[in-house]
Amino acid sequence: MSKGLPLWGRFGGGFMFLINYIKTVFSTVKSMLVGMRRTGYYFTHHKEIITEEYPDNRETMHLPERFKGEVVMPHDEKNEHRCTGCTACELACPNGTIKVVTKFDITPEGKKKKAIDKLVYHLELCTMCNLCIVACPSDAIKMAQTFEHSVFDRSQLTKVLNNPGSKIMDGVE
Amino acid sequence: MGQMISLSEISKIIDNWLRATFNPTWTLIIEMVIAGVCVIGLFAVLGLVLVIMERKVSAWIQIRLGPNRVGPKGMFQSMADTVKLLVKEGLTPDGADKFLFNLAPLIAIVVAMLLMAPIAFARDFQMWDINIGVLYVSAVSSVMVISILMAGWASNNKYSLLGAMRSGAQIVSYELSAGLSIIAIVILTGSLSFNEIVHSQVDGWWIFKGHIPVLIAFVIFIIAATAETNRAPFDLAEAESELTAGFHTEYSGMKFALFFLAEYVNVFIVCAIGATLFLGGWMPFHIGSWQGFNQVMDYIPSSIWFMGKTFFLIFLIMWFRWTFPRLRIDQLLNLEWKYLLPISMFNLLLVTAMAILGWHF
Structure with missing residues (x-):
């Protein structure tokens, strides 16, 4: 404290110091109690436990909706998918995971129309970045919630996403 | 009082039988051996129980399940851990000071054993009722820091040395406020003997009888006890994220297990002392004039009361x-020298005034 201050100023400074000191002590104790209340709540409320006992609960396991396991192409009951073969997913993929092999179908009117022959998906290269799903204009592919992908041979990880004999859904352009 | 078979009666029966069978010297030797075996057994049980308790408590607090594979609900996990530690190699590093390196864990465990001596576990059940029990405990517990410094120095490892030095600074500082909060009770009781301190709480535990000053002393004691046993948030001596494992970085197998055991036994001991000083030791909980309630409380054995209070503090x-979260070293020393020590000194003044004016019940 500077020398020029009158006596009351010095006293006031000391007094303010004491007030702040006590305030610090009380706010510290209060914040510690808040923290202990939170952990005490978790200690007594076991329903909050988020651990999944994985191999045991395979049947009842709950994965979050946004979990990204692998790319799949949904087919409906008539074995039809929504893929037009536009290759947007192949172009969007940062590491060459998807390869679209196209062919030309003949429509009933006699016109040639581009369609997919195979949509080859290399699971071993995929980083589950979701860019292909974002890029797809017709919502033909999506992320599945499967995750047990271990196999003994790497070639088993190269998958063809469209079912054999499938064709494009009507009305999807 | 219609007590059933109690620990003090069992010890009396054994004592009488030994006195009738052997001469006094042999009686003393056999009794010492029995006490030693009991302490070692208690250590083993405490190690197993406290480790599984800590793992379960930590798991539940962190919204996890904790160990749940070995035995029912994972209750035998600590036994599996013990077997693992027993069969592991106890390595001594090449550059280490071999004698000090191997001596340090033994000192840690011997200090923990010595601290067991004056603790009153149940009514009339105490290994050594010395009239300076409190002083003895606070003096012997400070030898603990020597084993830590020894381990850190002898390891010839920079992390170990840093951890040991931090631990030295920490224990030396926090012993002050722990001592001052213990003195608060000594002032109120007028005795350093654990037995007399417990008996002074027959009409109410000090934490109730002593109003706010004793409550403050209790809080300070718990904080200082946590710091003295090197446990988080004051575990700077170990500080996994900075010093790998601090003073016991180089220890493995049973040598590490001794440090680990000593830590948990020390936690038990400081909590037992806290329970004895502030929560009435083995005294049952009584409420003023509720005769029926008090008799029900009396029916619970005194050893259960002692263990219950101790384990409550351990849980705390x-x-x-x-x-x-862990404190930084400067925050740690700030807390002690700028907050705990001035507060406990002022608090001691209040307690002294209270004791002189007779304001407690």
Whole structure:
């Protein structure tokens, strides 16, 4: 404290110091109690436990909706998918995971129309970045919630996403 | 009082039988051996129980399940851990000071054993009723820091040395406020003997009789006890994220297990002392003039009361550990020298005034 201050100023400074000191002590104790209340709540409320006992609960396991396991192409009951073969997913993929092999179908009117022959998906290269799903204009592919992908041979990880004999859904352009 | 078979009666029966069978010297030797075996057994049980308790408490606080594979609900996990530690190689590093390196864990465990001596576990059940019990405990517990310094120095490892030095600074500082909060009770009781301190609480535990000053002393004691046992949030001596494992970085197998055991036994001991000083030791909980309630409380054995209070305090310390983040070394010393010490000195003044004016019940 500077020398020029009158006596009351010095006293006031000391007094303010004491007030702040006590305030610090009380706010510290209060914040510690808040923290202990939170952990005490978790200690007594076991329903909050988020651990999944994985191999045991395979049947009842709950994965979050946004979990990204692998790319799949949904087919409906008539074995039809929504893929037009536009290759947007192949172009969007940062590491060459998807390869679209196209062919030309003949429509009933006699016109040639581009369609997919195979949509080859290399699971071993995929980083589950979701860019292909974002890029797809017709919502033909999506992320599945499967995750047990271990196999003994790497070639088993190269998958063809469209079912054999499938064709494009009507009305999807 | 219609007590059933109690620990003090069992010890009396054994004592009488030994006195009738052997001469006094042999009686003393055999009794010492029995006490030693009991202490070692208690150590083993405490190690097993406290480790599984800590793991379960930490798991539940962190919204996890904790160990749940070995035995029912994972209750035998600590036994599996013990077997693992027993069969592991106890390595001594090449550059280490071999004698000090191997001596340090033994000192840690011997200090923990010595601290067991004056503790009153149940009514009339105490290994050594010395009239300076409190002084003895606070003096012997400070030898603990020597084993830590020894381990850190002898390891010839920079992390170990840093951890040991931090531990030295920490224990030397926090012993002050722990001592001052213990003195608060000594002033109120007028005795240093654990037995007399417990008997002074027959009409109410000090934490109730002593109003707010004793409550403050209790809080300071718990904080200082956490710091003295090197547990989080004051575990700077170990500080996994900075010093790998601090003073016991180089230890493995049973040598590490001795440090680990000593830590948990020390937690038990400081909590037992806290329970004896502030929560009435083995005294049952009584409420003024509720005769029926008091008799029901009397019916619970005194050893259960002691263990219950001790384990309550142990749980409190575990709760601290899994709630608060670790302090930095300067924050640690600030807390002691700028907050705990002035507060406990002022508090001691209040307690002294209270004791002189007779304001407690």
